[in-house]
Amino acid sequence: MDLLEYQGKQxxxxxxxxxxxGEAVTTVDDAVAAADRIGYPVVVKAQVHxxxxxxxxxxxxxxxxxxxxxxxxxxxxxxxxGHIVEVVWIERSSDIAQEYYASFTLDRSxxxxxxxxxxxxxxxxxxxxxxxxxxIAKIHVDPVEGFSEERARAWVAAAKLDPAATxxxxxxxxxxxxxxxxxxxxxxxxxxxxxxxxxxxxxxxxKVSLDDNAVFRHPDYEQYDESQPRDARERDxxxxxLQYVGLDGTVGIIANGAGLAMSTCDVVNxxxxxxxxxxxxxxxxxxxxxxxxxxxxxxxxxxxSIFINIFGGITKGEEVANGIAQALARVQxxxxxxxxxxxxxxxxxxxxxxxxxxxxxxxxxxMLEAARTAVTLAGGVVK
Amino acid sequence: MSVFVDKNTKVVYQGLTGSQGRFYGLLNRDYGTQVVAGxxxxxxxxxxxxxxxxxxxxxxxxxxxxxxxxxxxPAPGVKDAVLDAARGGVELVIVITEGVPAHDEAWFFxxxxxxxxxVRLLGPNCPGIISPGQCNIGITPGHIAQPGGPVGIVSRSxxxxxxxxxxxxxxxxxxxxxxxxxxxxxxxTSFVDCLQAFEADPETKxxxxxxxxxxxxxxxxxxxxxxxxxxxxxxxxxxxxxxAGKKMGHAGAIISGNKGTAQAKMDALRAAGVQVGxxxxxxxxxxxxxxxxx
Numbered sequence: 001m002d003l004l005e006y007q008g009k010q011x012x013x014x015x016x017x018x019x020x021x022g023e024a025v026t027t028v029d030d031a032v033a034a035a036d037r038i039g040y041p042v043v044v045k046a047q048v049h050x051x052x053x054x055x056x057x058x059x060x061x062x063x064x065x066x067x068x069x070x071x072x073x074x075x076x077x078x079x080x081x082g083h084i085v086e087v088v089w090i091e092r093s094s095d096i097a098q099e100y101y102a103s104f105t106l107d108r109s110x111x112x113x114x115x116x117x118x119x120x121x122x123x124x125x126x127x128x129x130x131x132x133x134x135x136i137a138k139i140h141v142d143p144v145e146g147f148s149e150e151r152a153r154a155w156v157a158a159a160k161l162d163p164a165a166t167x168x169x170x171x172x173x174x175x176x177x178x179x180x181x182x183x184x185x186x187x188x189x190x191x192x193x194x195x196x197x198x199x200x201x202x203x204x205x206x207k208v209s210l211d212d213n214a215v216f217r218h219p220d221y222e223q224y225d226e227s228q229p230r231d232a233r234e235r236d237x238x239x240x241x242l243q244y245v246g247l248d249g250t251v252g253i254i255a256n257g258a259g260l261a262m263s264t265c266d267v268v269n270x271x272x273x274x275x276x277x278x279x280x281x282x283x284x285x286x287x288x289x290x291x292x293x294x295x296x297x298x299x300x301x302x303x304x305s306i307f308i309n310i311f312g313g314i315t316k317g318e319e320v321a322n323g324i325a326q327a328l329a330r331v332q333x334x335x336x337x338x339x340x341x342x343x344x345x346x347x348x349x350x351x352x353x354x355x356x357x358x359x360x361x362x363x364x365x366x367m368l369e370a371a372r373t374a375v376t377l378a379g380g381v382v383k
Numbered sequence: 384m385s386v387f388v389d390k391n392t393k394v395v396y397q398g399l400t401g402s403q404g405r406f407y408g409l410l411n412r413d414y415g416t417q418v419v420a421g422x423x424x425x426x427x428x429x430x431x432x433x434x435x436x437x438x439x440x441x442x443x444x445x446x447x448x449x450x451x452x453x454x455x456x457p458a459p460g461v462k463d464a465v466l467d468a469a470r471g472g473v474e475l476v477i478v479i480t481e482g483v484p485a486h487d488e489a490w491f492f493x494x495x496x497x498x499x500x501x502v503r504l505l506g507p508n509c510p511g512i513i514s515p516g517q518c519n520i521g522i523t524p525g526h527i528a529q530p531g532g533p534v535g536i537v538s539r540s541x542x543x544x545x546x547x548x549x550x551x552x553x554x555x556x557x558x559x560x561x562x563x564x565x566x567x568x569x570x571x572t573s574f575v576d577c578l579q580a581f582e583a584d585p586e587t588k589x590x591x592x593x594x595x596x597x598x599x600x601x602x603x604x605x606x607x608x609x610x611x612x613x614x615x616x617x618x619x620x621x622x623x624x625x626x627a628g629k630k631m632g633h634a635g636a637i638i639s640g641n642k643g644t645a646q647a648k649m650d651a652l653r654a655a656g657v658q659v660g661x662x663x664x665x666x667x668x669x670x671x672x673x674x675x676x677x
Contacts, residue, residue: 214484259540262621344524
């Protein structure tokens, strides 16, 4: 789950990381009212799940109410790389002396936490890594050992931040680590982390990605769910608890397991078709889940055929078959379906489906054969 | 021969009293696996279809000689369950559970590495391990695995693991051991660990490795294969059509920036001398060609 800047800052503030005072608003009038409360000058910042908003005109300084009105009016509704701005964050402007970069994430290769700190902030860290890799101080943190003040201090020294920033940076980095671990984040990033002309260190931006799997111990994270960027199909699938990613093709795909679902997309592509989506119904998928999956695919206007690819481990064949049967009884499925069913109780599942088979509902024995059938049914030319 | 588990393996199931644990624990027993115990602190002293339930893994090990644990506990309890298994004295802990928070995984991986260096962790979010004809631990459908070798299988994604088994079975090719390492960000056992074990196993003559987008595990495997392996390896990587920045189902399968693409992984593997199939069936065909020449 990716947070918007203001949500990230609110999360940071809970861990004691200093951020600018601000308010999130959705209308021009509210923007002006918020700015009046906060005190001028303020910065009007577009809240979108995409980088590069400054260049796109999504971040503006306002000295007074008239300027807030103009900028908020221009930014609300702005299209930034396909993301329409619905929320702006109004915050007190800061006097920047230095811009730094700080982040924690997981190094999957080392299986430890990975921190990056640089005196060259305010630009994309990938660009710094390319042009001046020595400007990034990197550390690994063992999750069992934790992150001590001594390590934070040595890290700040290695990054060569302004000495005036040392104590403030050490304090923020330790709190950032706390937000990362205790907050169950996949990524916490502050860019820029600033030293102000008054000598204060403070997070001017916040990029936070949270672990969906940890919501059970952070029930409040559900509030972030509705601001996730999703198209209509993805929203529908998400509401049904399905792992769905929308693609542009004409063959609707339902599979169990992320690997098999990806592979199904790949195979459809290889035989000359194009997948309309990735949809993983997961392990232990019930008749209810399968029916919901078919409904989601059926609502996608571009879909010309549907390929259901199930290899049963946890998912049992008869459950899949019952799900398809129930879904067919419940909704009018427009596109023809081809099913490939294998694994646990596959025979039982095939027996349930046999009486239903027709030109609109076919069965294939292998993945490749099913993919070719699906592409043909979608009106494509099989390679 | 096989790797990690064989006919002498004795397994304790943490969560045998739950519906999934019971279903697969009994299926595994039917397959021939020595399912010797289950654990549940609230139900110690009872049994599941004759399999005794103990309060913790330590007691189960003392009473039954179990040397492997298989975890079917819901995600919030997995961290404690892994620690219970390691303290209890098993040599292999297999976590089937999906949806375990990444920070828990990172914590128990490093905790085991530090305090229980001889305990191997497999998973989380994996289908388990099967040495066909000897023992099946986890959720792999046993009937799709052909016993006898000469091929070892290692795969990240559960259902693709089954696909690999099915491709070989259709061609009449046997499997020594099939390991599903799981698709999560911190897998306890890596591709390299499995390749190392297969390279050392005299019965395994060739290896099939199914990977997917995200992370660098396949690239690390390619490096190992180039430097350390003499046995032939066939591979398949899922996710060629996956868009960057979108999680494909589980936390591991995501292309971030230009890292972790299927193309980069296939290139690295080919450079290491691996035969790469463009789909599971093609990988099976390539393996059939290798087996025919053994």
